[in-house]
Amino acid sequence: MKLWAGRFQKETDTLVNDFNSSIAFDARLYRQDIQGSIAHATMLGEQGIIEPHEAEKIVDGLKAILADIEAGQVEFSPENEDIHMNIEALLTQRIGDTGKRLHTARSRNDQVAVDTRLYVKGEIPRITGLVLDLETVLLKKARENLHTVMPGYTHLQRAQPTTFAHYMMAYANMLRRDVTRLEDCLKRLDECPLGAGALATSTYPVDRFRTAQLLGFRKPTDNSMDSVSDRDYAIELLSALSILMMHLSRFSEEIILWCSWEFKFVELDDAYSTGSSIMPQKKNPDVAELVRGKTGRVYGSLMTLLTVMKALPLAYNKDMQEDKEAIFDAIDTVELCVPVFAAMVDTLTVKGKNMQRAAAGGFINATDCADYLVKKGMPFREAYMIVGRLVNMCIKSGDTLDTLTLRDYRAISDLFDSDVYDALQLSTCVNGRKVYGGPAEESVRKQIESIEEFVASRRPEPET
Numbered sequence: 001m002k003l004w005a006g007r008f009q010k011e012t013d014t015l016v017n018d019f020n021s022s023i024a025f026d027a028r029l030y031r032q033d034i035q036g037s038i039a040h041a042t043m044l045g046e047q048g049i050i051e052p053h054e055a056e057k058i059v060d061g062l063k064a065i066l067a068d069i070e071a072g073q074v075e076f077s078p079e080n081e082d083i084h085m086n087i088e089a090l091l092t093q094r095i096g097d098t099g100k101r102l103h104t105a106r107s108r109n110d111q112v113a114v115d116t117r118l119y120v121k122g123e124i125p126r127i128t129g130l131v132l133d134l135e136t137v138l139l140k141k142a143r144e145n146l147h148t149v150m151p152g153y154t155h156l157q158r159a160q161p162t163t164f165a166h167y168m169m170a171y172a173n174m175l176r177r178d179v180t181r182l183e184d185c186l187k188r189l190d191e192c193p194l195g196a197g198a199l200a201t202s203t204y205p206v207d208r209f210r211t212a213q214l215l216g217f218r219k220p221t222d223n224s225m226d227s228v229s230d231r232d233y234a235i236e237l238l239s240a241l242s243i244l245m246m247h248l249s250r251f252s253e254e255i256i257l258w259c260s261w262e263f264k265f266v267e268l269d270d271a272y273s274t275g276s277s278i279m280p281q282k283k284n285p286d287v288a289e290l291v292r293g294k295t296g297r298v299y300g301s302l303m304t305l306l307t308v309m310k311a312l313p314l315a316y317n318k319d320m321q322e323d324k325e326a327i328f329d330a331i332d333t334v335e336l337c338v339p340v341f342a343a344m345v346d347t348l349t350v351k352g353k354n355m356q357r358a359a360a361g362g363f364i365n366a367t368d369c370a371d372y373l374v375k376k377g378m379p380f381r382e383a384y385m386i387v388g389r390l391v392n393m394c395i396k397s398g399d400t401l402d403t404l405t406l407r408d409y410r411a412i413s414d415l416f417d418s419d420v421y422d423a424l425q426l427s428t429c430v431n432g433r434k435v436y437g438g439p440a441e442e443s444v445r446k447q448i449e450s451i452e453e454f455v456a457s458r459r460p461e462p463e464t
């Protein structure tokens, strides 16, 4: 029999029952639901809304249910629709009529709001922890490759020389923003909606500050209608996760390119690549491709939630039950992708010689050649034009800027001297770029230090 049978003349159709039921996916909120109920019952007892001994009985009953669920001894019933009604039903089954007092001054609307927030609150530090692990891998790769010169690209055309370390630190910076975005989201969601009731609180002397405190929230939410209808925090989380995945998808794309025979800048460890069922020569970057692909799933969850919430009137609407699968799937996907991605990067081999060769072949020192003339007094635009002509000459003769003779150079400008060859060396080009943020060793070391400090600030050394 349904809780609301008193109001109804008929049983719920089984089709509707199945359709309405969310227990198949919200069962994972059992811990948060019990935690929320324990706080609520405790507060009800303290405020004299129920008798203290009743509160105690409820709390004990809930704790026992939690232990049994964790021991795998509880089966939820779709008849009871969702996790909230399932647990309440179990409680009443077990402790009798006192169980029926738990829902005083509460609604499933504030209950689901508090459960989901608690869940997200617990997952965010887990996710940032995984991203920090990935940061640690990038730091290691950067330290090992401060002198590994490679071409930097614009339009996927060889552009200017950089190093693998500089490249790794580019991603490390994106990931730092991802971590702080998630931290911001956590700060904003750290308010407790419990006590908002269905939408307008209640006439009982409920102490919302107390339940907020018991559940470890900074404070209660300020408006009860907003409390039960707000899913901003989840949208914010999914957008932060989407941006994180966007970064991983870009990184994945580069790894996929770098693994190709056309580049061969890196080689994935055998343990992090796969073969083909038909082509014996293949070694495929499946992990990177799947991370790139799963990015679509996370964006999908963000779109789901934005679209579910669009134009919903205040306050709670059943549409909002659709939030959970999107939230869970996005979190699960990110928690699946980040560690495997980190391990893949950790174990890949950097092919420094191939990077160097590609860097030498693409006129990526052309800007440096122009800068050489500028240092000898020529205006940049003029120098740019001259080097353009030199490159054109090289392309016709199959030369590079390093193989042109001094005579070739001087035929175009007598500002050229034998020191031009030194100026065009890739290591000179990289290490000349000492500007803050640049690829020179000393600049990259600063970037490494900055990320190291960031990681350390999030992971204080355990006290000894």
Ligand code: ARG
Residues within 6 Å of the ligand: 022, 026, 082, 108, 109, 112, 316, 318, 320, 321, 322
């Ligand atoms: N299962 C519901 C959800 O996830 C819980 C809230 C139900 N509230 C209601 N008024 N029907 O949103």
